[in-house]
Amino acid sequence: MTFNRIGLVLAIVSSLSCVSQAVYKSSEKFKKKGSFECPMEYGVFANPTNCRRFYTCNGNVVYDTPCPTPLYFDDAKKLCVYKTSELQCGPLALTTPAPTTPDPNAAPGCYPPACKLPDCFCSEDGTQIPGNLLPKETPQMIILTFSGALNVLNGEPFSYLLNETRLNPNGCPIKGTFFLPHEYTSYYYVQKLYGQGHEIAAETITMREPEDYWSSASTDEWLEEVIGMKEILHTFANVSREDITGMRAPFLKPGGNNMMSVVYDYGLDYDSSLAAPFSEVPIWPYTLDFQHPHKCSSGHCPTRSFPGIWEFPLNTFAAGDDTGSNCVFLDQCVFPEDPEPIFEFMSYNFLRHYTTNKAPFVMNFHVNWMTDESKVTALDVFIDHVLETYPDVWFVTMQEAIQWMRNPVPSEVAKSFEGWKCPRTRMPGCNIPRTCRVKLQDNTRSDIRYLQLCGKCPERYPWLHNIRGKKEGKRVKDLVQKSTT
Numbered sequence: 357m358t359f360n361r362i363g364l365v366l367a368i369v370s371s372l373s374c375v376s377q378a379v380y381k382s383s384e385k386f387k388k389k390g391s392f393e394c395p396m397e398y399g400v401f402a403n404p405t406n407c408r409r410f411y412t413c414n415g416n417v418v419y420d421t422p423c424p425t426p427l428y429f430d431d432a433k434k435l436c437v438y439k440t441s442e443l444q445c446g447p448l449a450l451t452t453p454a455p456t457t458p459d460p461n462a463a464p465g466c467y468p469p470a471c472k473l474p475d476c477f478c479s480e481d482g483t484q485i486p487g488n489l490l491p492k493e494t495p496q497m498i499i500l501t502f503s504g505a506l507n508v509l510n511g512e513p514f515s516y517l518l519n520e521t522r523l524n525p526n527g528c529p530i531k532g533t534f535f536l537p538h539e540y541t542s543y544y545y546v547q548k549l550y551g552q553g554h555e556i557a558a559e560t561i562t563m564r565e566p567e568d569y570w571s572s573a574s575t576d577e578w579l580e581e582v583i584g585m586k587e588i589l590h591t592f593a594n595v596s597r598e599d600i601t602g603m604r605a606p607f608l609k610p611g612g613n614n615m616m617s618v619v620y621d622y623g624l625d626y627d628s629s630l631a632a633p634f635s636e637v638p639i640w641p642y643t644l645d646f647q648h649p650h651k652c653s654s655g656h657c658p659t660r661s662f663p664g665i666w667e668f669p670l671n672t673f674a675a676g677d678d679t680g681s682n683c684v685f686l687d688q689c690v691f692p693e694d695p696e697p698i699f700e701f702m703s704y705n706f707l708r709h710y711t712t713n714k715a716p717f718v719m720n721f722h723v724n725w726m727t728d729e730s731k732v733t734a735l736d737v738f739i740d741h742v743l744e745t746y747p748d749v750w751f752v753t754m755q756e757a758i759q760w761m762r763n764p765v766p767s768e769v770a771k772s773f774e775g776w777k778c779p780r781t782r783m784p785g786c787n788i789p790r791t792c793r794v795k796l797q798d799n800t801r802s803d804i805r806y807l808q809l810c811g812k813c814p815e816r817y818p819w820l821h822n823i824r825g826k827k828e829g830k831r832v833k834d835l836v837q838k839s840t841t
């Protein structure tokens with residue numbers, strides 16, 4: 357009995373993680389007449405007419421799921437079990453919806469009179485432009501973001517995609533933002549991209565699975581993982597601490613208030629982890645003084661107020677045809693092996709921003725995008741196309757986008773905007789990286805790892821609870837002070 361229960365819990369967990377990895381299907385598909393309506397945004401619920409099946413709601417998207425034969429869904433236990441006299445086919449009345457009890461300390465909804473730039477920005481539906489600019493006065497920001505371990509397998513295409521010959525309207529090279537995890541990352545490539553002026557931001561050290569771990573990780577766990585990652589980037593790629601100001605949660609599984617309180621308490625400026633469902637008019641970034649203005653379509657969104665912290669929500673991309681394909685990371689949509697439809701998909705989604713409210717077009721890629729020739733070509737053509745076609749398009753980093761939102765200036769004067777001046781030169785890394793062969797030791801294993809960097813080799817593979825790579829590890833908690841903002 358116990359065995360089967362565990363089996364099913366695992367099945368549910370893995371079916372949820374497929375959802376986040378694979379193609380997001382349009383929720384319209386699931387909202388056929390008479391179909392199931394989620395009583396809560398997240399959870400598993402009895403099928404009222406068939407005890408062999410149940411529904412999973414993931415951000416109000418419904419998945420109709422069968423129990424493995426010969427099990428039945430027990431609505432009290434929320435599990436598939438053998439049929440006994442104790443089986444309770446549902447639906448049972450929703451008595452105490454524990455996980456969605458309203459938070460008594462929840463942030464209020466956007467209240468514009470109490471929210472003034474530069475430190476606070478919100479609008480009721482999230483679609484307003486900062487500074488009340490008109491769309492035609494607003495420069496169109498495009499933010500290329502890359503998540504995942506940067507290394508020799510995917511690092512090369514950046515030298516031509518983000519080549520210094522590609523220029524914004526003010527004559528400065530275009531820039532991108534990298535969200536880096538630790539494992540398999542080459543700090544040689546990180547230092548190189550940082551030296552060229554790109555933005556380096558933190559993902560987490562371990563990217564551990566199951567993915568749902570992150571939705572419920574504690575404040576201490578987020579601290580060790582995210583601020584630990586920031587320290588590793590500083591130590592092993594010589595990225596200045598002041599330049600690492602943002603984070604992104606792994607697997608689109610933000611950890612609600614626990615995660616955001618680490619962003620707030622440890623001096624980061626922004627997060628970019630909250631996925632927003634598809635909308636015809638996209639959502640602008642906002643500060644977390646007030647409640648987020650969109651549904652939370654993955655993981656846990658914060659409910660509390662984190663004044664002055666910017667959130668770059670991940671607007672959902674959708675196909676212009678009737679395939680219903682939609683995704684938050686471009687690599688999670690399914691494309692044929694042909695650059696043209698991929699380019700069309702990018703252009704179609706870009707125009708939804710450009711022709712409505714000019715919300716920053718944040719293009720989210722995992723670094724594995726770079727290992728597929730048609731995908732790299734499509735992005736290459738797209739960058740040229742928009743730079744040649746639209747005089748008010750700018751490829752900026754998230755930090756540069758914040759600068760503009762804090763102090764919005766119209767397109768016609770953006771060329772002299774201080775925050776978008778060419779960045780000061782930074783120390784280049786090295787031409788030839790060093791490869792260190794070091795031991796990764798934690799409670800469960802002792803493996804050999806290869807670590808690529810420009811500086812000195814550490815004694816151990818840097819890891820959770822040992823961010824400096826010493827013989828004896830220390831916790832971030834004992835090394836880093838809370839910021840006194």
Ligand SMILES: *[C@@H]1O[C@H](CO)[C@@H](O)[C@H](O)[C@H]1NC(C)=O
Nearest residue numbers: 514515516518519520521552
């Ligand atoms: C930009 O492209 C040129 C020509 O392909 C190349 O020589 C140069 O190294 C590239 N720049 C960077 C920073 O990779």
Ligand SMILES: *[C@@H]1O[C@H](CO)[C@@H](O)[C@H](O)[C@H]1NC(C)=O
Nearest residue numbers: 594595596783784785810811
């Ligand atoms: C690290 O960067 C600083 C500037 O931020 C520079 O002064 C220093 O020489 C760099 N160290 C190495 C080892 O590259």
